[in-house]
Amino acid sequence: MIHCEVWAGTPEAPYTWLLARQDASTARRAVRRRLVPMALRLAERLDDDPDTTPIPAAVLRAWESDALTHEDAIDALTRGQFVPAAVSVIAGSVLYTLAAMPANQCACLLPRPLADIAA
Ligand SMILES: [Zn+2]
Secondary structure, three states: OEEEEEEEEOOOOOOOEEEEEEEEOOHHHHHHHHHHHHHHHHHHHHHOOOOOOOHHHHHHHHHHOOHHHHHHHHHHHHOOOOEEEEEEEEEOOEEEEEEEEEHHHOHHHOOOHHHHHHO
């Protein structure tokens, strides 16, 4: 199983807030059926934010049709490797990162800042 995730954070701490996660059974499905739609949804959300420029959304939409980069990500996932930043954009002061990782080693299993607060 592969986790496909949208993270928000900063360049120093890119994996701070998990915004969305979907699971995929194969590497190809992870990239084509999960990460690409997630990138387009994020682009739409950024379009609606009057504080951000159109540039981050344009980067996400360009990635949607970048088949060569998709194949690199699929190859890495097929080998069991992390794809820590399939695509990432800075909008305002927030870094958004789309990542795919083997479920059993995924960054979402690490302790989160919010978990520390709740403890
Ligand atoms: Zn995860």
